[in-house]
Amino acid sequence: MDQPDLSAFLPRLLSLKLLPRTGWLQRGVRDVESIAEHSYSVAVLCLLIGDQIEGIDRGRLLAIALLHDLAESLLGDLPATATRLLGKATKRQAERDGLVSLIGHLPQADEYLALWEEYTDGTSREARLVKAVDRLELMAQAIAYERVGARGLDEFWPPNDDWAAEFPPVEALAAHLRAERAKLQWQPDPDV
Secondary structure, eight states: OOOOOOTTHHHHHHHTTTOBOHHHHHTTOSSOOBHHHHHHHHHHHHHHHHTTSTTOOHHHHHHHHHHTTTTHHHHOOOOHHHHHHHOHHHHHHHHHHHHHHHHTTSTTHHHHHHHHHHHHHTOSHHHHHHHHHHHHHHHHHHHHHHHTTOOOOGGGSOSSSGGGTTOHHHHHHHHHHHHHHHTSSSOOOTTO
């Protein structure tokens, strides 16, 4: 079997190391994480948490985690404000088109695209776990920035942990992060 040419893909992949998570920048946070740093954290957390959940397919879980933000190498990190203005369907189609342009020439393109769609639709436990871990990682990063003085990050904290209820380890970590945040000397806006 011929090996696929990854020469055009590699620079796109590496660009994820340079592209910042723009939601943090919009809130005035300095020296923010890159998309690659976020994706790495999500993948590692998926590995560790997934191993605590019976019946999770580790390979599928990690593949979804690694693919979930890959299209951002072309689109950048579109923050929640962009999604509100563009609409979820438009954002999803742009991300899908971006992913197809990145991986469409690969022999496993259909499989990878199906995994990404599984993630965006939340149609499997693995996909829902990646979504939950993605949100959990966002909370963990928010508290890391808050610990060094960032403020105004309340919107990165979901109002409750219903989204984590399917996965007890995620729910426990979310509760832990909330408890740690409550220990901070300043208090976030109670209405959020």
